[in-house]
Amino acid sequence: xxxxxxxxxxxxxxxxxxxxxxxxxxxxxxxxxxxxxxxxxxxxxxxxxxxxxxxxxxxxxxxxxxxxxxxxxxxxxxxxxxxxxxxxxxxxxxxxxxxxxxxxxxxxxxxxxxxxxxxxxxxxxxxxxxxxxxxxxxxxxxxxxxxxxxxxxxxxxxxxxxxxxxxxxxxxxxxxxxxxxxxxxxxxxxxxxxxxxxxxxxxxxxxxxxxxxxxx
Amino acid sequence: xxxxxxxxxxxxxxxxxxxxxxxxxxxxxxxxxxxxxxxxxxxxxxxxxxxxxxxxxxxxxxxxxxxxxxxxxxxxxxxxxxxxxxxxxxxxxxxxxxxxxxxxxxxxxxxxxxxxxxxxxxxxxxxxxxxxxxxxxxxxxxxxxxxxxxxxxxxxxxxxxxxxxxxxxxxxxxxxxxxxxxxxxxxxxxxxxxxxxxxxxxxxxxxxxxxxxxxxxxxxxxxxxxxxxxxxxxxxxxxxxxxxxxxxxxxxxxxxxxxxxxxxxxxxxxxxxxxxxxxxxxxxxxxxxxxxxxxxxxxxxxxxxxxxxxxxxxxxxxxxxxxxxxxxxxxxxxxxxxxxxxxxxxxxxxxxxxxxxxxxxxxxxxxxxxxxxxxxxxxxxxxxxxxxxxxxxxxxxxxxxxxxxxxxxxxxxxxxxxxxxxxxxxxxxxxxxxxxxxxxxxxxxxxxxxxx
Numbered sequence: 012x013x014x015x016x017x018x019x020x021x022x023x024x025x026x027x028x029x030x031x032x033x034x035x036x037x038x039x040x041x042x043x044x045x046x047x048x049x050x051x052x053x054x055x056x057x058x059x060x061x062x063x064x065x066x067x068x069x070x071x072x073x074x075x076x077x078x079x080x081x082x083x084x085x086x087x088x089x090x091x092x093x094x095x096x097x098x099x100x101x102x103x104x105x106x107x108x109x110x111x112x113x114x115x116x117x118x119x120x121x122x123x124x125x126x127x128x129x130x131x132x133x134x135x136x137x138x139x140x141x142x143x144x145x146x147x148x149x150x151x152x153x154x155x156x157x158x159x160x161x162x163x164x165x166x167x168x169x170x171x172x173x174x175x176x177x178x179x180x181x182x183x184x185x186x187x188x189x190x191x192x193x194x195x196x197x198x199x200x201x202x203x204x205x206x207x208x209x210x211x212x213x214x215x216x217x218x219x220x221x222x223x224x225x226x227x
Numbered sequence: 228x229x230x231x232x233x234x235x236x237x238x239x240x241x242x243x244x245x246x247x248x249x250x251x252x253x254x255x256x257x258x259x260x261x262x263x264x265x266x267x268x269x270x271x272x273x274x275x276x277x278x279x280x281x282x283x284x285x286x287x288x289x290x291x292x293x294x295x296x297x298x299x300x301x302x303x304x305x306x307x308x309x310x311x312x313x314x315x316x317x318x319x320x321x322x323x324x325x326x327x328x329x330x331x332x333x334x335x336x337x338x339x340x341x342x343x344x345x346x347x348x349x350x351x352x353x354x355x356x357x358x359x360x361x362x363x364x365x366x367x368x369x370x371x372x373x374x375x376x377x378x379x380x381x382x383x384x385x386x387x388x389x390x391x392x393x394x395x396x397x398x399x400x401x402x403x404x405x406x407x408x409x410x411x412x413x414x415x416x417x418x419x420x421x422x423x424x425x426x427x428x429x430x431x432x433x434x435x436x437x438x439x440x441x442x443x444x445x446x447x448x449x450x451x452x453x454x455x456x457x458x459x460x461x462x463x464x465x466x467x468x469x470x471x472x473x474x475x476x477x478x479x480x481x482x483x484x485x486x487x488x489x490x491x492x493x494x495x496x497x498x499x500x501x502x503x504x505x506x507x508x509x510x511x512x513x514x515x516x517x518x519x520x521x522x523x524x525x526x527x528x529x530x531x532x533x534x535x536x537x538x539x540x541x542x543x544x545x546x547x548x549x550x551x552x553x554x555x556x557x558x559x560x561x562x563x564x565x566x567x568x569x570x571x572x573x574x575x576x577x578x579x580x581x582x583x584x585x586x587x588x589x590x591x592x593x594x595x596x597x598x599x600x601x602x603x604x605x606x607x608x609x610x611x612x613x614x615x616x617x618x619x620x621x622x623x624x625x626x627x628x629x630x631x632x633x634x635x636x637x638x639x640x641x642x643x644x645x646x647x648x649x650x651x652x653x654x655x656x657x658x659x660x661x662x663x664x665x666x667x668x669x670x671x672x673x674x675x676x677x678x679x
Contacts, residue, residue: 038432051486053479054421056428058436072429076421087493091486094414095421 018218019098020211022077023120024105025113029158032191033105034077037207042192049079052095059211071215075103081116089123096124101152101214106178108157108171108188114178117155121182125149152217153184154210161190185210233289234298237280238273245272252588253604264601267309267317271608274306275615279576282622285633292633299633307370310612311348314605316341321601348373371616375646378617381610383650385586387657390521395665397514405496413492417485424478427471434468525658528651579618583611620646 022030031053035043038055057073078095080088102124106114157175172188179186187203189196197204246269254265281299289295319340323333351373501507547567587607591600623634623643635643 050483051417052421052482054425054428056425056432058432072432074425085490085494087497088490090493091414091490094417094489 017074018071018100018211018215019074019076020101020103020214021096021099021124022075022103022105023117023124025107025110025116025120026079026081028105028107028110028113029191030077030079030105033103033156033158034075036191036194036197037075040194040197042194049077051079052092053077053079057211059208059215061212061215071211073211073214092123099124099151100218101154101210103154103156103210104182104184105156105158106175107159108175109159109162111174114157114175117178117182121153125151149183150217152210152213153182154207155179155182155184155186157186157188158191160188160196161193234277234280238277241276241280242269242273244276245269248272248584249604253591253607254600261321261601263317264321264604267314268604268608271309271314271612274302274309275612276580277302278306278615278619279580282576282619282630282634283573285630296633296636303371306612306616307374310374310609310616311345311370314609314612315344318602318605318609319344321605325599325602351376374613375617375620376649378613378615379621379646379650380653381614382617382621383653384657385583387654387659388661389582390517390524390654391658391661391665394514394518394521397510397517402499402502403495405492405499407496410489410492410496413485413489417482417489420478420482420485424475424482427475427478431468431471431475521658525655528655528658531651532648532655576618576622580615583614587611617646621650 022034024030026049031049032043034053034055035041038057053076055075055077057075059071059073061067061069061071076095076099078092080092084092102121104117104121106117155175155178157171163171175186175188185206187196187206189203195201197207246265249265249268253268281295281302284295316337320333320337322340323336352369502511587610591603591607619634620643623631
C-alpha cells in the first residue's frame with residue numbers, strides 16, 4: 012500500500028442539514044441509505060488525485076471530519092468539540108437551502124473552528140460577532156455547500172441562489188448547491204465536480220507546497 | 228364591560244408573551260415555516276394564564292361574582308376546545324405531513340389519528356372514580372375530569388423528580404472530583420481512536436479503488452456455474468474488508484462513547500468551578516434546605532396515603548390560626564387572609580409557570596430536530612395546557628374556603644379528594660424512582676471513569 016499523505020478537512024453545519032449524507036456522497040459516490048444522528052464526530056476518507064491529468068498528478072487521502080451538534084450547544088460540548096479542530100487544512104460549510112437560520116449559523120460555526128485554531132489556549136475568545144476582516148486574512152480554504160436543492164420550487168430558485176451567492180462571497184469561498192440524494196450533481200465533468208476538485212487542490216497546495224515555497 | 232376590557236388586555240399581553248417566548252427561546256435555531264404552530268402555542272399559553280388571572284381576580288374581589296363566573300365558564304370552554312379538539316388534530320396533521328407516503332390524504336389521516344386519540348382519551352375515564360354517574364356524555368365535567376387526571380399525573384411526576392433532582396444539582400457534595408489531567412487523558416484517547424478509524428478507512432478506500440480499477444466490483448458471479456465458481460475461488464480481499472469494516476464500526480461506537488464522557492467531564496469541571504464562586508456557595512446552601520423540604524414532602528405524602536387523610540384546611544388559614552391561638556398575636560383575620568392568600572397563590576402560580584417553561588425548553592432542545600420541531604412544540608403546548616388546568620384544580624386546596632367556592636362551582640362536581648390522593652401517590656412513586664435512578668447513575672459514573 013502506497014504511503015499517501017494526509018490532509019484534514021472539517022465539515023461543519025447545523026444538525027439536520029445533511030452533512031453525513033454529503034460526506035458519504037463525496038467519499039463513496041453513493042447515496043446514504045439511512046442517515047442517523049451524528050454523535051461526536053464521524054470521519055470518512057476520500058481519495059483525491061491532485062492535479063489530475065497533468066504530469067504532476069499525485070494521489071492524496073482527504074479526511075473529511077463531520078462534526079455533529081449545533082452552534083448553541085453547551086460550553087462543555089463546545090470545549091469537547093474543539094479537540095477536533097486541531098491541525099485542520101480546510102473547512103466545508105454546509106447549510107440547508109430551505110432553512111435560512113442554518114445559513115446564518117455558518118458564521119458562528121466558522122468562527123468557532125477558526126478561532127480555535129488561532130488561540131490554542133482552549134478558550135473561545137469570541138462574542139460571536141461576524142467581522143469580515145477576520146476572514147480576509149484567513150489562510151484556510153473554505154467551501155460553502157447548500158443542500159436540499161430539490162426541495163426548492165423553481166419559482167424561488169433565483170432568490171435563494173442570489174442569497175447564497177452573497178453568503179459565499181462573505182466567506183471568500185466557492186459555493187456548490189446540490190441534493191445529497193442524487194449523485195448526478197457531482198458527476199464527473201460537471202461544474203460542481205470541477206469546483207470540488209479545485210477546492211481540494213487548493214487545500215493540498217496550502218498544506219504542502221506554499222508553506223515551503225517549493226514542492227515537498 | 229370594564230371587565231371585558233381589562234381581561235382582554237391581559238389576554239393580549241399573555242398572547243404576546245407566548246409569541247415572544249416561542250420565537251426567542253424555543254425556535255431560536257429553527258425557521259418558523261408554519262405560523263399556525265406559533266399561533267396555537269401562544270393561544271394555549273394565553274388562555275392558560277387567563278385562568279390564573281381569574282383566580283387572582285377572585286381573591287382580590289375584582290368586579291362582581293356573576294361576571295367572574297361567566298368569564299370562568301367561557302375561558303374553560305375555550306381551553307377545553309383547544310386541548311381536546313384543536314391541538315390533538317394539528318399534532319396528527321403534522322405527524323402525517325412528515326410521513327411521505329401519506330401526503331395525498333393528509334386531512335383524512337389526520338382525522339383518523341384524532342379519532343384514535345379521542346377513543347383513548349375517553350377510555351381513560353373508566354378506571355378512575357372521578358365522576359358521579361349523573362352527568363351526560365358531552366358535559367364539561369367529563370372532559371375536565373380526564374384532562375385533570377393526565378395533568379395531575381404530569382404535575383406529580385415533574386414535582387417528584389424536581390424535588391429530588393434539585394438538591395442533587397445544587398449541592399456540591401455530589402460532585403465528582405475531576406482534574407485537568409483526567410480530561411486531557413480522555414481527549415487523547417478520543418483522538419487516538421479517531422486516528423485508528425481514519426487509518427482503517429484508508430485501507431478500505433484503497434482496496435475499493437484497486438478492486439474498481441481491476442473491474443472486480445462489477446464481476447458478480449451470475450448463474451449456476453457462477454455460484455459454484457464463487458464457492459471455490461473466494462476473493463481474499465473482500466473477506467478482509469468486511470473484517471476491517473466491523474472493526475471500524477466498533478471503533479466508531481467507542482469514539483461516540485468517549486465523546487460523551489469527555490463532554491460530561493467538561494460539564495462537571497465547570498460545575499466544580501461554579502461551586503467555588505459566591506453564587507455557587509449560595510445555591511449549595513439552598514440545596515441543603517431543599518433536601519430537608521423534599522424529605523418532609525415525601526414523608527407527608529406517605530402519611531396522607533397510609534392514614535387515608537386529605538388535608539381539610541389550607542396553609543393560610545392554618546398559619547393564621549396558629550399565630551392567633553398560640554402566639555397570641557391579634558389581627559384582622561379577614562383582611563390578612565385575603566392578602567396572604569394572594570401572595571401565596573401568586574408565588575405558586577409564578578414559580579410553576581416559570582418551572583414548566585424552563586423544563587419544556589430543556590426538553591425541546593434535547594429531542595427536537597428540524598423535521599419534528601413542529602410536532603414536538605404542539606405536544607409541549609398540549610402538556611402545558613393540561614398542566615395549567617390541573618394546577619387550577621389542585622390550587623383549590625391552598626386557598627381559604629371562601630375562595631374555593633368559585634372553582635368548585637365552575638368545575639362542577641369533581642371528586643377533588645381523588646385528585647389530591649392521586650397526586651400524592653404519583654409524587655411518591657416519582658420521587659422514590661428518581662432517588663433510585665440518581666443513585667444508580669451516580670454510582671456507575673466513577674466506575675466507568677476508573678475503567679479508562
